[in-house]
Amino acid sequence: MKKAPTIRDVASAAGVSVSVVSRVLNPDSGPVAPAKRETVLRVIDELGYRPRAAARELSVGHTPTIGLVVADLANPFFAQLADRVVWEARSHGVQVMVMTTQEDPHLEAESLETLLDRSVAGVIATPTGANIEKWARLRALGVNVVFVDRTIPELEAVDLVSIENVDSARRATEHMLGLGHRRIGLISGPLSTSTGRSRIEGYQRAHNNFSASVDPQLIRDVPFRGDGGGDAVGSLLTLRERPTALIVANTAQVQSSVRRLVQIGVRIPDDLSVIVFDDNPWTELTSPPLSVIRQPIDMLAVHSLELVLGRMQGRLPPAPRTIEVNADFVPRSSCSPMTLSTIN
Amino acid sequence: MKKAPTIRDVASAAGVSVSVVSRVLNPDSGPVAPAKRETVLRVIDELGYRPRAAARELSVGHTPTIGLVVADLANPFFAQLADRVVWEARSHGVQVMVMTTQEDPHLEAESLETLLDRSVAGVIATPTGANIEKWARLRALGVNVVFVDRTIPELEAVDLVSIENVDSARRATEHMLGLGHRRIGLISGPLSTSTGRSRIEGYQRAHNNFSASVDPQLIRDVPFRGDGGGDAVGSLLTLRERPTALIVANTAQVQSSVRRLVQIGVRIPDDLSVIVFDDNPWTELTSPPLSVIRQPIDMLAVHSLELVLGRMQGRLPPAPRTIEVNADFVPRSSCSPMTLSTIN
DNA sequence: TACAAAAGTGGAACCGGTTCCACTCCGGTC
DNA sequence: GACCGGAGTGGAACCGGTTCCACTTTTGTA
Known part of the structure; x- marks a missing residue:
């Protein structure tokens, strides 16, 4: 547990001043004679010297x-x-x-x-x-x-x-609309976040483009933490007019949501078509493999x-x-x- | 972009020396009169002073x-x-x-x-x-x-x-042996790691306990990086005497291995019984849900x-x-x- | 009341780097 | 041969904390 050498140790061992050593350490900070540079480098190597980050940080x-x-x-x-x-x-x-x-x-x-x-x-x-x-x-x-x-x-x-949050959500929604779905559940992030808001906007924009009306009941903004996704899934599926498609646009709630679907025994895609945000490695290991929006x-x-x-x-x-x-x-x-x- | 106050700023604003401020900051380093302590704390709050980690680090x-x-x-x-x-x-x-x-x-x-x-x-x-x-x-x-x-x-x-690496592997293996399996594939970590070696040892010990012989061909030690798990799966399944059970004891290769099983179309557990090390959240979302060794x-x-x-x-x-x-x-x-x- | 011990305080050195500056060489130019 | 400019060098201040120590004041006790 001996202590590490300092720049002064290096300087004295190399027979130069600390300034020279420092200039060797920081190549653009001033001239050093080639011979001395080499000596210093050799001594640094021999002593196993490494400059301490804190000291440098303090001065710069x-x-x-x-x-x-x-x-x-x-x-x-x-x-x-x-x-x-x-x-x-x-x-x-x-x-x-x-x-x-x-x-x-x-x-x-x-x-x-x-x-x-x-x-x-x-x-x-x-x-x-x-x-x-x-x-x-x-x-x-x-x-x-x-x-x-x-x-x-x-x-x-x-x-x-x-x-492109708005656009990604719009594309996912339009995919569902294009398949004929008109009751599409959306699980999104909290409205206090920009992603949460943007993805809902994309969802709405898609509906506009298809001249479809949006049922606010189908949109659920849930927190990132906890089990809100699963709960939202449960609640969506007990609506009188159940959704026939579901988009999980809250990355953190995908697992919770899918787990609930599996627990409830919903058949995908027969009972419910599903798209989730984010291509976790496991999304293709479920059966069936999930369609996803892949974030790069x-x-x-x-x-x-x-x-x-x-x-x-x-x-x-x-x-x-x-x-x-x-x-x-x-x-x-x-x-x-x-x-x-x-x-x- | 004004710069942050230092301990000396605090000291002079509070009308004390830096030593006093430092002692207020580090309660056990010496006595401070209660009145002064309070003054200093107030000034610290007013100035929004925070000690710089680098300075402290350098001296201690x-x-x-x-x-x-x-x-x-x-x-x-x-x-x-x-x-x-x-x-x-x-x-x-x-x-x-x-x-x-x-x-x-x-x-x-x-x-x-x-x-x-x-x-x-x-x-x-x-x-x-x-x-x-x-x-x-x-x-x-x-x-x-x-x-x-x-x-x-x-x-x-x-x-x-x-x-308990040896024991966990032993238990998983004995579970398979108890179900009657005698050709159990093992995908483990590289032999250069202690986990790799221990888990193989557990596998062997289980076989000893069941007086079953170990076919070295069934043991594959693959690197943590890359797609070695998938390749090992592929290779194990082309053996003349195919394994009827598989234990993936290399945490990093579970995904790759399972993906390959899915790709090949192996039916689990009909064609192959499977246990994997580590309870990732998705292991219960596959069909069927995977039996796992859960690391706490x-x-x-x-x-x-x-x-x-x-x-x-x-x-x-x-x-x-x-x-x-x-x-x-x-x-x-x-x-x-x-x-x-x-x-x- | 006297005196030792404890509480309280500030000055200054120190941690290990960087950087400014003054100074000495040296070669090149008129 | 005097002069200039740049390369090369080392001394010392500085960054912002901590800590030791000497010193003064207060407190407690005989």
């Missing part, structure tokens, strides 16, 4: 670290996003602090404080929708913020990377990272950017045309 | 942060582990840096260097099995290391939290965190600890008794 004021704030990692969508972000960031020499909010504004606030304490240079986040002043404060202190998947409209001029998680990760790094290096025009990537509709076997027999 | 030498090193977050097992660890750690006031190795020893080595630079006080990891000297070095520098799920036998005296991920997370925190606070006897939690066998509908008809 920030650190090549970003925060990633997501709801929870048990959700495959966030887990995969985190995996890609961590991976991509590392290839850029940037570390990632992963924080989870469990969709709790209070915990989100705490996470933001912590990230501030750690002097992170940027944050990628799926905001809960609350903590508006906290986010504003973070940005006022120079932290670059990029929202991914959802945003907070009240916060102006913030970068956003998401899928890799793209979301890459774009948001690029955005935050670009801001950190100041090589982006100041105007806020919104990047919308499109999500594919992947038809599998969970949708069938509306037939008379479908009506109970 | 370490930071209340642990590293979590896992293979990848796309694997639900690790994702859930990470979720719990991050969550538990936060409730103890500890931050977590999540690093992924993608099972690549080179990336693992890089991660360790980074964690060292960041002066983390502890590391929870699922080691790739390589980098023995790096791990040793980390520990020599005073970083507390706890392995979870797998270990490196060559490293002595390291704490370990895992499930929460327990793994809680124990490893407790261990690493205990070491950090020096309130644990120096002897290395091995905590083995037991994994439940959850029977569902993917296993059936061996019958004559099962033989092709």
Whole structure:
């Protein structure tokens, strides 16, 4: 448990000043004679010297670290996003602090404080929708913020990377309408989130395009946490006029919803046609395999990272950017045309 | 983008010295008159002062942060582990840096260097099995290391939290043997990992207990990354004497394996009885629902965190600890008794 | 009332890097 | 041969906390 060598150890062992060592460490910070550079590098290697991040951070004021704030990692969508972000960031020499909010504004606030304490240079986040002043404060202190998947409209001029939510929901809905369905259940995220609202809008727009009327009873906005999806499924299926199709547009509630369908013994697609948002690996292992809206998680990760790094290096025009990537509709076997027999 | 207040700002605004402010910040570091304490707290609140982690870290030498090193977050097992660890750690006031190795020893080595630079006080990891000297070095520098799920036998005296691997595999195998199966395929992790070896051992032990012979052809150790599980499935099913049962004991290869079974059109359990390691949420959504060995991920997370925190606070006897939690066998509908008809 | 012990306080060194600046060389130019 | 500019170097301040220590004030006890 001996302690690690410092820059002064290196300097004295190499017979130079700390300034020289520092300049060797940071190639663009000043000239060093080639011979000395080599000596220093050799000594660094011999001693196994590594500069301590905290010391550097203290003097330069920030650190090549970003925060990633997501709801929870048990959700495959966030887990995969985190995996890609961590991976991509590392290839850029940037570390990632992963924080989870469990969709709790209070915990989100705490996470933001912590990230501030750690002097992170940027944050990628799926905001809960609350903590508006906290986010504003973070940005006022120079932290670059990029929202991914959802945003907070009240916060102006913030970068956003998401899928085309309105359009994806519209396409899924139109697919159902095209099959003849007219009572289409929609399980969406809470109205406090932009995704929740956008996907409902897409659903409505599709109905307009088909001159079909929307029954508000069929639209359920449920929280991301808990078992709301399953409950909504249960409730939708007890309506006097049962839906013949179901779109689960709340990523976090897909599992809960499908589990309930299986429990109840609903036959898919005979009793109910189903499309779910997000292509988790297991969606093709169910029987029948589920038709899905596939979110290009890799793209979301890459774009948001690029955005935050670009801001950190100041090589982006100041105007806020919104990047919308499109999500594919992947038809599998969970949708069938509306037939008379479908009506109970 | 004004900059944040420092401890000296607080001190002068409160009309005291920085020492007093510091003592207010760290309650046990010395006496402060109640009146002044209150003044300082008020000023801190007014100014929105927060101590910078880097400065504190630099002077105390370490930071209340642990590293979590896992293979990848796309694997639900690790994702859930990470979720719990991050969550538990936060409730103890500890931050977590999540690093992924993608099972690549080179990336693992890089991660360790980074964690060292960041002066983390502890590391929870699922080691790739390589980098023995790096791990040793980390520990020599005073970083507390706890392995979870797998270990490196060559490293002595390291704490370990895992499930009872031998026993779990034994139980799963005996379940199959008890149903009359005598040709049981086993897909396991690489032999370079302790889990891989232990689970094979459990498989063999079960055969001994049943006085059944083990056909080495039925045992496949495949890498965690890639599509080895699917390939092993394919290969097992083309054996002259096909297995009538299959145990997938490589968590990372369950999806790939099951996907291949579905693709090939194998009927479960009619053609093949199946048990998989690890109870991902989707295992009960397949048809039939899969019988699983359920790893108590929460327990793994809680124990490893407790261990690493205990070491950090020096309130644990120096002897290395091995905590083995037991994994439940959850029977569902993917296993059936061996019958004559099962033989092709 | 006297005096030791405890409470309270501020100054300053320190942690390990970065960076500014002054200074010494050196070669090239008129 | 005087002068200039740039390469190369080291000293020292600085980042923002913590902590040791010397010092003063208060408190408790004989």
